[in-house]
Amino acid sequence: MPHHQGIAMPKDKETPTDPEGSQGADDDQLASRLDALDRDLGAQASGSGKNRANANAPSTGYGQALRMSTDFVAGVGVGAALGWGIDAVLGTSPWGLIVFLLLGFAAGILNVLRTAGLVAEAGTRETPSQERRPPSRRHDR
Amino acid sequence: MANDPIKQFEISKLVPLEIGGLDVSFTNSSLFMVATVAAASSLLILSTSGRGLVPTRWQSVAEMSYEFVASTLRSSAGNEGMRFFPMVFSLFMFVLIANLLGMFPYFFTVTSHIIVTFALAMLVIGTVVLYGFYRHGAKFLGLFVPHGVPAPLIPLVTAIEVISFLSRPISLAVRLFANMLAGHITLKVFTGFIVSLSALGFGGVLTSILPLVMAVAITALEFLVAFLQAYVFTVLTCMYLNDALHPNH
Numbered sequence: 001m002p003h004h005q006g007i008a009m010p011k012d013k014e015t016p017t018d019p020e021g022s023q024g025a026d027d028d029q030l031a032s033r034l035d036a037l038d039r040d041l042g043a044q045a046s047g048s049g050k051n052r053a054n055a056n057a058p059s060t061g062y063g064q065a066l067r068m069s070t071d072f073v074a075g076v077g078v079g080a081a082l083g084w085g086i087d088a089v090l091g092t093s094p095w096g097l098i099v100f101l102l103l104g105f106a107a108g109i110l111n112v113l114r115t116a117g118l119v120a121e122a123g124t125r126e127t128p129s130q131e132r133r134p135p136s137r138r139h140d141r
Numbered sequence: 142m143a144n145d146p147i148k149q150f151e152i153s154k155l156v157p158l159e160i161g162g163l164d165v166s167f168t169n170s171s172l173f174m175v176a177t178v179a180a181a182s183s184l185l186i187l188s189t190s191g192r193g194l195v196p197t198r199w200q201s202v203a204e205m206s207y208e209f210v211a212s213t214l215r216s217s218a219g220n221e222g223m224r225f226f227p228m229v230f231s232l233f234m235f236v237l238i239a240n241l242l243g244m245f246p247y248f249f250t251v252t253s254h255i256i257v258t259f260a261l262a263m264l265v266i267g268t269v270v271l272y273g274f275y276r277h278g279a280k281f282l283g284l285f286v287p288h289g290v291p292a293p294l295i296p297l298v299t300a301i302e303v304i305s306f307l308s309r310p311i312s313l314a315v316r317l318f319a320n321m322l323a324g325h326i327t328l329k330v331f332t333g334f335i336v337s338l339s340a341l342g343f344g345g346v347l348t349s350i351l352p353l354v355m356a357v358a359i360t361a362l363e364f365l366v367a368f369l370q371a372y373v374f375t376v377l378t379c380m381y382l383n384d385a386l387h388p389n390h
Contacts, residue, residue, distance in 0.1 A: 074312035
């Protein structure tokens with residue numbers, strides 16, 4: 001478990017540097033120690049994040065199958081419901097249902113491919129320079 | 142028949158109430174939602190009251206759940222996403238505790254009703270849409286228009302993207318609900334086999350060891366699923382919030 005390390009490590013590091021009688025320690029020293037702790041915690045956080053991503057990478061095939069199938073069915077279902085609603089409102093039966101069912105099918109496939117990490121998210125196609133998003137995040141869910 | 146596998150999901154009114162023609166009775170589902178919130182709050186309040194530098198067991202449970210949600214949110218939505226931390230953490234704790242409470246015999250599983258999970262999913266998507274429009278205005282719609290698509294294809298691709306977006310709350314809700322429902326039904330069916338087999342005499346009792354082993358294994362699996370589904374719900378929430386924060390770049 002990476003969590004244990006994430007919690008315990010910074011404290012282990014901090015205790016030796018903790019001066020026993022530091023009542024008179026000035027704010028600068030305190031600030032610099034807080035900064036150091038922040039850095040350590042940051043390093044820990046990114047490290048444990050990476051560990052977790054790796055740990056979850058071979059997630060169970062069953063879980064993945066279930067996730068993709070709900071993604072797919074939800075796409076088709078929403079498409080069909082939209083088409084049916086449009087037909088009911090505009091009286092264009094059955095064309096709305098036909099067209100939106102097909103669009104929903106496409107959306108379902110798109111959902112599945114996104115879940116599988118084979119297609120990028122709509123907004124992220126041309127963003128190699130985006131700050132915080134790990135590029136291969138999609139594979140490990 | 143005592144082992145009807147669907148009976149455990151029945152809603153029963155504990156305190157019938159009606160306000161303005163609307164049925165707002167306090168049901169067993171409401172009772173367990175209240176219990177979930179109470180359990181989650183008291184777990185966190187009591188476990189963090191000590192605030193030791195070296196955490197006790199309970200304190201480190203609370204710290205672990207905090208660290209876990211915070212790092213999930215940071216890694217998928219960036220530091221900006223931390224403004225949604227209270228919501229994401231509450232959702233995670235609610236789903237997790239509700240799933241775990243459902244593992245007690247005779248307890249009601251709140252998350253095995255699709256209306257509950259759908260309400261949670263709509264809360265997430267509602268936040269994404271409202272915050273997206275509040276923050277980016279009409280630019281939020283750029284989420285639906287991918288870059289680098291030939292102009293004649295844009296209407297088609299946009300329609301597909303919109304349907305794909307609308308299907309998110311559905312798949313979010315269905316995934317949690319279906320996992321909890323299916324797991325509890327399977328458990329009930331297998332334990333039902335034990336009862337009916339052991340009524341068949343000595344041979345039946347011997348054979349009933351098989352479903353018993355299965356029931357034990359499924360119970361363990363259900364605990365895993367309870368955690369996993371809370372995790373998946375949280376991760377997807379974070380991803381969708383990321384869309385609200387950075388719709389297009």
